[in-house]
Amino acid sequence: MSENTDPPRLLVLGGDPDAPGDVPPPDLDRLAGRARVRYVDEKSLADSLPTADALLVWDFASDAVRHAWPGPGPRPGWVHTASAGVDRLLACPELVASDTVITNARGIFDQPIAEYTAGLVLALAKDFHGSWELQRQRRWRHRETVRISGTHAIVVGSGPIGRAIGRTLLALGVEVELVGRRERDDDPEFEKVHAADSLHDLLPTADWVVCAAPLTPRTAGMFDAAAFSRMRRGARFVNVGRGAHVVQEDLVRALLSRHLGGAALDVFADEPLPADSPLWDVPGLLVSPHMSGDTVGWRDDLARQFRENFDRWAAGEPLLNVVDKQLGYVPDRSAR
Amino acid sequence: MSENTDPPRLLVLGGDPDAPGDVPPPDLDRLAGRARVRYVDEKSLADSLPTADALLVWDFASDAVRHAWPGPGPRPGWVHTASAGVDRLLACPELVASDTVITNARGIFDQPIAEYTAGLVLALAKDFHGSWELQRQRRWRHRETVRISGTHAIVVGSGPIGRAIGRTLLALGVEVELVGRRERDDDPEFEKVHAADSLHDLLPTADWVVCAAPLTPRTAGMFDAAAFSRMRRGARFVNVGRGAHVVQEDLVRALLSRHLGGAALDVFADEPLPADSPLWDVPGLLVSPHMSGDTVGWRDDLARQFRENFDRWAAGEPLLNVVDKQLGYVPDRSAR
Numbered sequence: 019m020s021e022n023t024d025p026p027r028l029l030v031l032g033g034d035p036d037a038p039g040d041v042p043p044p045d046l047d048r049l050a051g052r053a054r055v056r057y058v059d060e061k062s063l064a065d066s067l068p069t070a071d072a073l074l075v076w077d078f079a080s081d082a083v084r085h086a087w088p089g090p091g092p093r094p095g096w097v098h099t100a101s102a103g104v105d106r107l108l109a110c111p112e113l114v115a116s117d118t119v120i121t122n123a124r125g126i127f128d129q130p131i132a133e134y135t136a137g138l139v140l141a142l143a144k145d146f147h148g149s150w151e152l153q154r155q156r157r158w159r160h161r162e163t164v165r166i167s168g169t170h171a172i173v174v175g176s177g178p179i180g181r182a183i184g185r186t187l188l189a190l191g192v193e194v195e196l197v198g199r200r201e202r203d204d205d206p207e208f209e210k211v212h213a214a215d216s217l218h219d220l221l222p223t224a225d226w227v228v229c230a231a232p233l234t235p236r237t238a239g240m241f242d243a244a245a246f247s248r249m250r251r252g253a254r255f256v257n258v259g260r261g262a263h264v265v266q267e268d269l270v271r272a273l274l275s276r277h278l279g280g281a282a283l284d285v286f287a288d289e290p291l292p293a294d295s296p297l298w299d300v301p302g303l304l305v306s307p308h309m310s311g312d313t314v315g316w317r318d319d320l321a322r323q324f325r326e327n328f329d330r331w332a333a334g335e336p337l338l339n340v341v342d343k344q345l346g347y348v349p350d351r352s353a354r
Numbered sequence: 355m356s357e358n359t360d361p362p363r364l365l366v367l368g369g370d371p372d373a374p375g376d377v378p379p380p381d382l383d384r385l386a387g388r389a390r391v392r393y394v395d396e397k398s399l400a401d402s403l404p405t406a407d408a409l410l411v412w413d414f415a416s417d418a419v420r421h422a423w424p425g426p427g428p429r430p431g432w433v434h435t436a437s438a439g440v441d442r443l444l445a446c447p448e449l450v451a452s453d454t455v456i457t458n459a460r461g462i463f464d465q466p467i468a469e470y471t472a473g474l475v476l477a478l479a480k481d482f483h484g485s486w487e488l489q490r491q492r493r494w495r496h497r498e499t500v501r502i503s504g505t506h507a508i509v510v511g512s513g514p515i516g517r518a519i520g521r522t523l524l525a526l527g528v529e530v531e532l533v534g535r536r537e538r539d540d541d542p543e544f545e546k547v548h549a550a551d552s553l554h555d556l557l558p559t560a561d562w563v564v565c566a567a568p569l570t571p572r573t574a575g576m577f578d579a580a581a582f583s584r585m586r587r588g589a590r591f592v593n594v595g596r597g598a599h600v601v602q603e604d605l606v607r608a609l610l611s612r613h614l615g616g617a618a619l620d621v622f623a624d625e626p627l628p629a630d631s632p633l634w635d636v637p638g639l640l641v642s643p644h645m646s647g648d649t650v651g652w653r654d655d656l657a658r659q660f661r662e663n664f665d666r667w668a669a670g671e672p673l674l675n676v677v678d679k680q681l682g683y684v685p686d687r688s689a690r
Contacts, residue, residue, distance in 0.1 A: 129501065129503050129527070130499075130501050133476060133479070133480070133501065133502055133503065133526065134476075134480050134499070136472075136476060136526070137473065137476030137477055137479070137480050137482065138482075140469060140470075140472060140473030140476060140477075141473060141476075141477055141482055143469070143473070144469070144470050144473050146473065146474075146477055146482065146483075146640075146642075147482075147486055149640075149641070149642040149643070149645075150483055150486065150640065150641075152643070153634055153635075153640070153641045153642075156629045156630075156631075156634045156635075157629070158625075158626035158627050158629075158643045159643060160643045160644065160645050160648070161643075161645060161648075162645075162648050162649060162650045162652065163466075163470070163645065163648065163649050163650070164649060164650060165465065165466050165469065165649035165650070165651075166469055167465050167469065186526065189525035189526065190469065190472070190522065190525065190526075191465070289494075290494035291494050293492045293493070293494075294492075295492075298489055298492040299489075299492075304482075304485075304486065304489070305485070305486075305489045306482075306485040306489075307485070307488070307494045307495060307496045307497075308496065309485075309496050309497060309498075309499065312496070312497075312498050312499065313498060313499050313500060313501035314498045314499070314500060314501070315501075316498065
């Protein structure tokens with residue numbers, strides 16, 4: 019809808035500098051003169067969509083796009099989300115069916131999430147949680163812990179986040195099997211990538227199962243009672259993907275029955291996790307508030323990445339990190 | 355004192371199979387017929403020493419040897435301790451001055467302690483402790499955490515434990531400087547090893563300072579107010595060496611003043627840490643009960659290592675892991 023002589027209209031969902039509590043995208047003023055930037059919130063999004071050329075979903079935890087997108091009038095031709103997962107956007111069939119190009123924050127979170135996951139694996143292996151609980155009670159109680167070198171991990175998700183996790187665990191001496199959508203045996207780093215279909219055959223071999231998959235109709239609920247029962251007694255589960263990958267009640271049961279030796283969740287079906295959720299105090303379950311990828315400077319990195327794509331878009335060049343709306347993620351070039 | 359035809363007399367301090375609470379050395383009965391094994395406790399050690407050919411210090415946390423060693427009569431010619439540190443034995447001048455050979459458990463704890471330390475570094479970087487405190491309160495509070503890749507660590511201790519720690523942190527993308535007794539620039543893995551003399555010059559560069567040194571008169575108290583003040587504001591300290599490396603009050607002050615961003619201690623001047631110690635609840639201080647090296651199977655590994663040395667000793671072959679009683683540790687062949 020931009021006139022030939024006017025700069026394009028960029029809508030930014032969230033991050034309004036004038037809204038208390040919002041954290042604006044750093045250095046967005048660098049687009050001054052090249053974009054007409056307008057901040058919107060969940061309420062004003064719907065009215066603004068028909069006049070926008072592009073939409074930056076800065077508040078990536080919002081479901082507003084899904085609700086606002088269907089409706090009369092034109093829609094932006096490009097939507098960029100400041101997140102790796104695009105499940106909230108793809109939950110809108112009208113957006114999926116449209117010609118609108120979706121790009122994401124692929125790459126920004128890989129190393130941070132890999133570190134966080136390795137930290138959780140080590141924390142579970144070394145029972146840090148138990149030590150700090152004993153510290154609160156001023157009790158000295160020596161225990162034997164698990165050596166992770168030589169143990170076996172299955173990482174579900176063969177995109178850049180899953181690969182970074184796999185690489186980091188490998189560096190710690192853990193044997194790693196990567197699971198992706200389809201099997202391939204020419205992976206440059208991991209040699210073989212297993213097909214999701216074979217997950218249940220693999221699960222009994224694992225000391226650690228890590229979920230770092232994109233959330234799609236194929237992967238939703240994949241960690242259910244059947245999956246947990248395939249896991250070895252005492253094995254541990256870590257989810258840094260999306261809450262909906264896990265059937266939460268099934269995980270709770272697997273922990274309460276002591277079939278699983280422990281679990282750590284950074285993501286939940288409902289976020290923020292309500293104060294009355296039973297998940298807060300399941301024995302053996304570590305809860306953190308969806309922060310595995312958010313290291314100091316992450317917002318700068320996200321804004322820089324968006325500006326780079328904006329420059330390409332304004333110049334008519336191909337965008338980076340274009341999501342395959344059927345697959346539900348940015349296809350890995352190296353996997354093609 | 356053994357007769358020519360009788361098997362040698364082996365004294366074992368701690369681990370008496372008939373003593374409640376003691377954990378015996380696994381598979382020591384494999385020495386049947388080749389050693390006359392006698393278990394002693396702290397009280398009976400002194401009386402038994404003159405008639406023993408060798409002493410296995412299985413209860414390595416005991417100070418009994420230091421107290422029992424001085425006295426009349428012969429002494430065992432070989433003492434093996436099931437620990438990496440030999441500071442408790444070398445605290446006995448009569449043992450140091452004697453011809454008795456001391457060997458230790460070099461090698462057993464390297465990888466476990468390296469994993470534990472990497473876990474502590476990640477736990478501090480990702481504020482796991484804060485997340486679990488919030489979990490107890492059923493509060494969802496997102497925070498930004500530290501990316502450890504690209505940060506800078508100083509590991510004090512260039513023996514096998516310090517090297518394993520350094521190697522593991524390097525694998526996580528951390529830049530590592532190793533500090534040993536003397537400088538060398540031909541290290542096969544780390545290129546340069548810095549001299550302990552230059553520690554204060556290095557400290558301001560570190561995000562992480564890890565103590566994994568042997569406890570000797572040179573290293574005792576090396577982490578004092580002067581050292582902590584040289585550290586960068588917000589930097590973190592981890593001790594998996596010995597409690598006496600640290601002037602505990604100085605560390606507490608550096609934490610209370612928020613000069614340090616956090617610390618983790620697995621070792622203490624007084625162990626077990628008394629219930630009334632102020633260290634249990636210093637903000638930012640993580641306490642664990644001297645267990646960094648003790649992964650499942652560690653006692654089997656320790657016993658196997660002792661039996662291997664026993665075979666050598668019985669055959670008159672050179673022992674493995676002979677401690678340099680002047681240096682206070684087993685000199686690293688690769689560092690010679």
